[in-house]
Amino acid sequence: MPVGSPGQIVVEAIPIELDPKEPGPKRLGNLSFLGGFELRAADPRFGGLSGLALSDDGRMLYAVSDRGYWVSIEVRHDAEGRLTALGPMEIFTLLTPEGGPVRGRQRDSEGLARERDGSFIVSFEQSHRLWRYPPPPAAFKAPAQSVAVPVELAGAPRNGGIEAVAVLSDGAILIIAEEFENPDGSLKGWILTKGQFHPISYLPSEGFRATDAVALADGDVLVLERSHGLMGAWAARIKRIGRESLHAGARLTGEEMARLDPPLPVDNFEAIAVRQDPGAGTLIYIVSDDNYNPLQRTLLLQFRLDKTHGN
Numbered sequence: 001m002p003v004g005s006p007g008q009i010v011v012e013a014i015p016i017e018l019d020p021k022e023p024g025p026k027r028l029g030n031l032s033f034l035g036g037f038e039l040r041a042a043d044p045r046f047g048g049l050s051g052l053a054l055s056d057d058g059r060m061l062y063a064v065s066d067r068g069y070w071v072s073i074e075v076r077h078d079a080e081g082r083l084t085a086l087g088p089m090e091i092f093t094l095l096t097p098e099g100g101p102v103r104g105r106q107r108d109s110e111g112l113a114r115e116r117d118g119s120f121i122v123s124f125e126q127s128h129r130l131w132r133y134p135p136p137p138a139a140f141k142a143p144a145q146s147v148a149v150p151v152e153l154a155g156a157p158r159n160g161g162i163e164a165v166a167v168l169s170d171g172a173i174l175i176i177a178e179e180f181e182n183p184d185g186s187l188k189g190w191i192l193t194k195g196q197f198h199p200i201s202y203l204p205s206e207g208f209r210a211t212d213a214v215a216l217a218d219g220d221v222l223v224l225e226r227s228h229g230l231m232g233a234w235a236a237r238i239k240r241i242g243r244e245s246l247h248a249g250a251r252l253t254g255e256e257m258a259r260l261d262p263p264l265p266v267d268n269f270e271a272i273a274v275r276q277d278p279g280a281g282t283l284i285y286i287v288s289d290d291n292y293n294p295l296q297r298t299l300l301l302q303f304r305l306d307k308t309h310g311n
Contacts, residue, residue: 009043011073013086016265016299028303029258031238031284034082036265036301045069045091047292051112051122051165051212052271052285055136061086062136063271064122066289068094068107070140081280083302092140094122097131099143111165111212112271113173121147121173123162128153130162130173130192147173150190150197156180163270164189166213166221168246174221176202176210186251198248205237205256211270216282216305219243223254224272224286236260236269236286258303267297274305281307 018026018033026033039046048066055062058081063071074087093101094109102109111123118135122144131144153161160179168174172193180188186201187210204210208225215221225237239254246252260266267288275283282305290296 007043007045007091009041009046009089009091011046011086011089012040013037013300014040018264018301028260029238029256030306031258031303032306034283034302034304035084036299037083037086038265039086039298039300041089043091046071046089047290047298049287049298050110050163050270050289052273052287053112053114053120054273054275054285056275058275058277058283060136061273061285062112062120063287064094064109064112066108066110066291068102068109070094072136072140077277079279081277081283081304083285083300090140094131094133095141095143097144097146108159110161110163110270111175113165113167113214115167116171121165121167123165123175125161125163125178126158128156128161130165130175147192148195148197149175149192150199152188153177153180156188164210164213164223166215168215168221169217169219169243174200174213174215174246176213176223178209178211189252191246191248200246200248200250200252202252205239208235208237212272214272214274216240216274217276219246221246222257222272222274222284223252224269226269228268233262234266234268234288235262236266238272238284238286257305265299265301267299269299280304 051064061073070092076085105126120133130147133139163178164176176189186203191198208227212224221241241254270289284303288299
């Protein structure tokens, strides 16, 4: 297949309930569960989804994978904003600044955030960096543009670099490392704006790591956290950080909005995205990274943020 050319694949979307014993509407903290799917595909390229974004109209879902692929999926919502089905899916190879396919340690794309002009910021581990791509569909055939990052980031653990990336309301980029710690145990992070790197720190829930972040319409930020317990038991948290806290030198903690623990459907949740729906309000989507492991699942869950919390 030529570099950058699309490859359409068949994906089975199996509806799942938050609690099979009690189907129907569910509240999860400050969120209402709208629905979810387990995604399956025989194509060996599918899986490892670690970054997520949606088009403004909610018709397209975009993701990046641990093996350096773009994923583009048509999605369908009902009149109430509820995710009802997934349409055709295409896979493309991410391209380097030189225009070639990512290879080796370059492939580990972990985070995806949309800028105000529709372009994408993609974060990578192993070879720690940020790359920018134009708005889709041009993104899938365009070479990357390098985005300057702090020199200190080169010292991050190989698999513990930039997991969480979000574009803030003023256009600045927030990045939080997964395992790169400060002496006090908090995670290193930065706010990148106009070529300047402003350090911040993030203190996750005990036993958790930050895996993604996304900005809300009001300027607040949601952070997705994940933990991996004994016997493969996963758990996830969604926290909210007030926009007034997002400044140089800040030590961020956040307010817990929702938690996912067994026996609820939980896996390695690594990506979060939001969309404003004219009728439904703020819709939140999270997806899990199956690590290309047959014992794990790719789960796509959708929630609505309670309007009593500002959206």
